[in-house]
Amino acid sequence: MLLPFQAVVGGLRRTAGGLRRRLLRRLMWPDERAAYDAFRERRRQPMDPAAAWRQTLDLHVAGPPRAQNAVDIFAGDWTSKLPDVGGTELAAGQHRLFEDERIDWLAGRFGIRGMSVLELGPLEGGHTYMLERAGAASILAIEQNRRAYLRCLVTKELYGLTAARFQLGDFMAYLKTGPAPVDLCVALGVLYHLVEPAELIDLAGRVSPRLALWTHYYDEAICPRIPEQARHFAGTFESRYGGFVHTLHRYEYKAALGWSGFSGGAHSHAAWMDRATLLRCLEHFGWRVDAIGYEDPHLPNGPCLMVLATRN
Numbered sequence: 001m002l003l004p005f006q007a008v009v010g011g012l013r014r015t016a017g018g019l020r021r022r023l024l025r026r027l028m029w030p031d032e033r034a035a036y037d038a039f040r041e042r043r044r045q046p047m048d049p050a051a052a053w054r055q056t057l058d059l060h061v062a063g064p065p066r067a068q069n070a071v072d073i074f075a076g077d078w079t080s081k082l083p084d085v086g087g088t089e090l091a092a093g094q095h096r097l098f099e100d101e102r103i104d105w106l107a108g109r110f111g112i113r114g115m116s117v118l119e120l121g122p123l124e125g126g127h128t129y130m131l132e133r134a135g136a137a138s139i140l141a142i143e144q145n146r147r148a149y150l151r152c153l154v155t156k157e158l159y160g161l162t163a164a165r166f167q168l169g170d171f172m173a174y175l176k177t178g179p180a181p182v183d184l185c186v187a188l189g190v191l192y193h194l195v196e197p198a199e200l201i202d203l204a205g206r207v208s209p210r211l212a213l214w215t216h217y218y219d220e221a222i223c224p225r226i227p228e229q230a231r232h233f234a235g236t237f238e239s240r241y242g243g244f245v246h247t248l249h250r251y252e253y254k255a256a257l258g259w260s261g262f263s264g265g266a267h268s269h270a271a272w273m274d275r276a277t278l279l280r281c282l283e284h285f286g287w288r289v290d291a292i293g294y295e296d297p298h299l300p301n302g303p304c305l306m307v308l309a310t311r312n
């Protein structure tokens with residue numbers, strides 16, 4: 001039985017929850033608001049028991065085991081094109097992250113064999129797979145998105161990875177724990193998903209003497225002029241981290257948040273540096289840039305470059 005004060009507290013909580021939701025909804029962009037409304041409408045529909053039973057039974061896979069069954073748990077979410085398993089082609093994503101020249105380049109420059117590697121944001125483990133094949137002694141790959149993490153585990157099982165371990169969590173929080181040092185930190189495709197990118201450049205230097213970084217950057221002459229890019233940017237602001245004062249460009253994910261295969265960060269926005277700021281930031285935190293490659297100012301999602309850096 002509900003005591004009167006419990007009913008009152010329950011009522012107040014519900015009112016506070018409703019107000020919070022209304023406020024949140026008002027802060028959303030129109031396309032986010034539409035996705036949010038559709039989600040809440042779905043939750044309001046009572047599920048009939050037969051549908052619930054069907055859902056349970058649908059979890060079971062018919063026929064003999066095959067690699068595609070595991071891949072299909074996340075059908076529609078995969079970004080990466082997966083290598084064949086046992087001569088059988090797999091239907092997954094399109095991007096060739098399991099045969100990525102950028103990893104070959106960094107392996108050629110840094111010589112991965114025998115190294116301990118910390119990989120930030122492995123997504124589906126494509127680079128992890130390549131780092132293991134390049135001879136890394138151990139790879140700790142930290143992924144924050146639950147569904148991406150599970151896809152990494154599918155990869156690990158399909159390709160029998162043994163030197164790699166995947167852990168689920170925020171790599172920034174991990175770096176702040178003062179972890180054991182590694183030989184190489186691989187940070188491809190993650191800097192521009194952070195809200196405080198300078199912090200990663202600082203913390204990476206406390207854990208590793210080598211850094212491989214690929215990132216998008218902001219370019220005033222390009223980003224505001226390309227509608228597909230411009231619609232994501234929402235102003236500039238000053239930031240100060242570790243004595244490094246700099247300008248950042250706020251990037252809103254918007255509709256990308258509606259895809260279950262979303263491969264960004266944990267906030268609805270991130271902060272981009274421009275190229276000069278990125279290079280100054282590396283220098284400020286003690287990195288020496290040894291090589292810059294894969295630079296393309298005209299990539300549809302935004303200008304990008306890859307940096308290999310070392311520190312004493």
Ligand SMILES: C[S@@+](CC[C@H](N)C(=O)[O-])C[C@H]1O[C@@H](n2cnc3c(N)ncnc32)[C@H](O)[C@@H]1O
Nearest residue numbers: 121123143144145148170171188189263264265
């Ligand atoms: C764009 S993907 C890059 C994947 C791969 N590294 C590459 O370069 O192709 C970014 C990945 O980093 C993950 N990620 C972003 N911020 C993270 C964080 N703070 N901690 C752990 N994973 C993060 C995302 O979930 C996503 O899987």
